[in-house]
Amino acid sequence: MNIGVVGIGYVGLVTASCLAEAGNRVICVDNDSDKIKQLKNGRIPIYEPGLTEMVQHNQKAKRLHFTTELKEAVDESLLIYLAVGTPPAPDGSADISAILSVCRDIAGLMTDYRIIITKSTVPVGTHKKVTELIKSKTQVPFDYVSNPEFLKEGAAVEDFTRPDRIIIGCDSPQVREIMKQICNPFMRKGNRIIFMDAASAEMTKYAANTMLATRISFMNELSALCEKVGADIEMVRQGIGSDSRIGRSFLFAGVGYGGSCFPKDIRALIHTGDENGLQMRIAAAVQQANAEQQVRFANKILEHFAGKEKETTLCVWGLAFKAKTDDIRESPALNCVKLFIKAGIKIRAYDPEAATAAKQALGDAIETFDNGYDALAGADALVILTDWQELRNPDFETIKTKLKKPVIFDGRNLYELDYVSRAGLTYHSVGRKTVRPG
């Protein structure tokens, strides 16, 4: 099948390459000409495990093409996926202007029936706005599908090719059949497509992200209480996660959630509630708890160095909003680092993938290193802010020798308390007691 994908960011590039891998011919359109140039030359602008190989392989097989010309995709593709950004507007709503602008352009270019599929996260009611807009611009028939994306950065290819479910929001039986054909290669173990109306599909995406963020914020808030009453959040996590009604996912306490989705989607849900005269109290509390958690963790460190900020250097491991991505959008790690910098503390930072992006965002305010151990030299403490796998079993002896004082502040609870204590370090983590050497 010939498919167009508009907006070649995290979602668009993964969607396009996975569809090409399944044998479709995919034309990728983005209005960022630098990005398209890089992709044409086989360079992948984002870090995502398994993606580079898949893009290059499908480019070679001539199933994946990159262009800035929307017309090429509209002329040749029955299905046109939209994966442009929907960033937060100043009032908290999702800014769908890129979606509307692309749909206006598609309407002007269409000469034959097309199916327009939105993968971007868009507020409930967008399907109506888009349908009315296209109808007002063209007589050419079309169908609209809401197909929200649930992939996680860091596991995006895996999530796309082996999804828990695929949500297809559209009423037409013929279009449902076509969508089923497109999704079948990713349903080998059994059908996990859920058909519904477009409004419910749009709502499902916000509901999923808010539910996941709720679990994180609940555990983070509990972790603060654990610290006050002498309980251990890790024990509590295991205790409740073993309940099959609760499950184990998204129960890790830490320095808070971030990224390009949870924060903006929760704000947008709250805004949709406001527009409809409903206060989304749970979503608002989740958002507030998340902001407080980041500040609480940073304050723990700031209090430790109170009065000596200007003479303090921190080694920071982890800048990305989570492991296995170079994405720093709304990263709690970056938020904490900004608070340290504001207090006058110097930062020596390491992140396996996100250092370049962080350096671009913070400039000379941080020094970045290609190796975590090099970043330790002469620092007053090690602060861990992202749960990279390679940080889980470090050489504590080297950490101890390189740091001025053997102190770790761990915002991701990567280590066992006894182990770090026996290694001779003072270890502050989240929702657990602080342990000292010995």
Ligand SMILES: NC(=O)c1ccc[n+]([C@@H]2O[C@H](COP(=O)([O-])OP(=O)(O)OC[C@H]3O[C@@H](n4cnc5c(N)ncnc54)[C@H](O)[C@@H]3O)[C@@H](O)[C@H]2O)c1
């Ligand atoms: N990143 C994720 O993990 C994730 C997961 C699920 C859903 N989503 C949703 O998917 C959407 C895209 O997210 P993303 O992270 O891939 O965004 P992104 O910022 O990485 O990519 C968006 C791309 O769209 C391009 N673009 C913007 N306007 C355009 C236009 N008019 N014409 C052509 N291209 C245009 C940009 O240049 C950019 O390359 C958002 O709505 C997001 O909420 C993201």
